[in-house]
Amino acid sequence: MALTGLEIFKLLPKTNCGKCGVPTCLAFAMKLAQKKAELKECPYASEQAKQVLGAASEPPMRVVKAGAGADAFEVGGETEMYRHEKTFRHQTAIALRVEDTEEPAALAAKVAEVDAFVIERVGEQLRLNAFCLSNTSRDKERYLAALKTVTAGSSKAVIVDCPDPETVKAALPLLAGKRPVLRPGETDLLPFVNLAQENNASLVVSAKSFEELAARTEAIVQTGFKDLLLELQAPGLGDRVETSTIVRRAALRKGFKLFGFPLVWSLPAQDEHLLLAGAAVGICKYAGILILPQFSREMMLTLFTLRQNIYTDPQKPIQVDPKVYAIGEPRPDSMVFVTTNFSLTYFIVSGEIENAGVSAWLVVPDCEGMSVLTAWAAGKFSGAKVGKFVKDIKLEEHVTTRELIIPGYASPISGDLEESLPGWKITVGPQEAADLGPFVANRAK
Ligand code: SF4
Known part of the structure; x- marks a missing residue:
């Protein structure tokens, strides 16, 4: 939980030496409370202050990185429930789900289309961020072949959507240096923790209930691994919004650390209008990564425009150089x-x-x-x-x-x-x- 200025003041030396750039310890405490200063600016801060304030200044939601180079992206790190309170920090990453059962030439064509797909709007180049490759066949060789097709056709980030640790282990060398996201589903996650750690990957924790999500997340956090994303199964769009809101509120307002990770929304194949509605709600209601089963230019123009608007700092309009x-x-x-x-x-x-x-x-x-x-x-x-x-x-x-x-x-x-x-x-x-x-x-x- 965030500390108040007075609570922080009690931890400072109270000598008013001014070395931190403000005349009094109280003024410095107020700046710390507003996150406008860092404790290291006070050379006389005690070990106790560093410990307490260090923990208190940890962001309520972890930032998770994926992809590499120009295709790298970050999600999470959010501090606000509502965009108008301050700003949302890392825009929703949009991924297209592809399956290893797709005919290779058709898969290659789809990958090439997504890779080249770009919409320019108010000076920004807007693109999809990742592929989510599903191991629908449950066949290791087929998955590896499909992954090779994806990586040959695009340098975008890959979500390894596969419940089998052996297949994932064989797939990860193909994604070396690309910070993949592992999405094993509701299987035992512990075998994937080592794989994620050794391969600079992040891991999606899926669950059917809040209790299960907290328990599964806790089991992983106890190993010291924290590059996690959370995914809660929900039967309908309304349930999904409700659960996402509860998870976010628990993390941001209640300081519940086990829910302090970005969320994954994966939408099922459906009528394009319903899909668009669901995806739009996902962008507004806290999807860190949004996985779509299909895409079209019209849908993406709508979603990109919405995403650009939601994730623009309302206090800093998008500007061109004077x-x-x-x-x-x-x-x-x-x-x-x-x-x-x-x-x-x-x-x-x-x-x-x-x-x-x-x-x-x-x-x-x-x-x-x-x-x-x-x-x-x-x-x-x-x-x-x-x-x-x-x-x-x-x-x-x-x-x-x-x-x-x-x-x-x-x-x-x-x-x-x-x-x-x-x-x-x-x-x-x-x-x-x-x-x-x-x-x-x-x-x-
Ligand atoms: S440097 Fe530290 S001790 Fe000096 S005024 Fe600032 S907060 Fe107080």
Whole structure:
């Protein structure tokens, strides 16, 4: 459980020496309680303080890593029940279930399709994260052959969905260095603990009830191995949401360590609309890894968009770098538009300029990721700030035109901007990006 500032204060030396960067031990205790400082910043902290505060500062949910290189991902490490409380930290990893009973050529084609599948949205490349290879055949050689097909076609992480320790043991060398996830199901897990430990893998603990889940997790934690994920069987979607919520609340609010691991949701094959609904709920309601039986472009666009929204820090909007962007192949005398660095705004405006069939420059000052109206209202998109940015990036050396087209919603800044940029003409463009096409067409007349 988290300690309060006063509880932490009692453990500090109370000499107010200031070596930790704040004037008093009480102020430092408050910073520790808010997780804005680390105990190591106090050089005089006692061993008792280190022990107590070290345990208290452990995250309530463990971070589990899987995959390697560009395909590596982390899940868990969550501290909030609700995204609006602060932020969710590690987005749901989405895996596609494939089976070793699939015809090899069809499996290879599916793997290749998933591996190449990418959707770009607001500047991010969105992909599936892993394959979950099921040992449906219960045949070791068949599983190994299917695994070779998967690893030959993709470097994505693999969930080894297999209850047989001998098959898993034979499979792991094929996944060396790739941090696989072992998912043995409801069998005896202890034979898999060594395998996971020796192969830098994580292990899914599956159970049918809370009691069974706690007992199975405890048995593994006692061995010292903690790279675990939890999976609770539930008959329906409503039950799944309920059990996930209870597990998360127990870990985050009650400090119940045995449930302090990310969750796995595995959805059965079903009507695509129901599957999409279930997967969307999984992303919102705490799936660390979501295993899907099938995928389509439409489904993934929906899920990726949802995931991107849920796992964006509400206090830190997605931003693009402040600079001048070339849209198309602009010349020095091409039009110059100005907008803010909120990703969604940037991509909508740049897309509409492209759709208008012109090449242009797009000047994007730092507005802390706010949209135009919000940035203007917050004073982040003022005439003085935009003018200073234009001077800082030496825009007049890149373009010969001396006209800036600002968004219609920011029309009140035009006077100030003209004042801060002598020699430039400020034109107020349309309020909505969708009207940029007609705006450009009118100017061409
Ligand atoms: S360094 Fe330690 S002893 Fe000194 S003021 Fe900070 S908390 Fe107190």
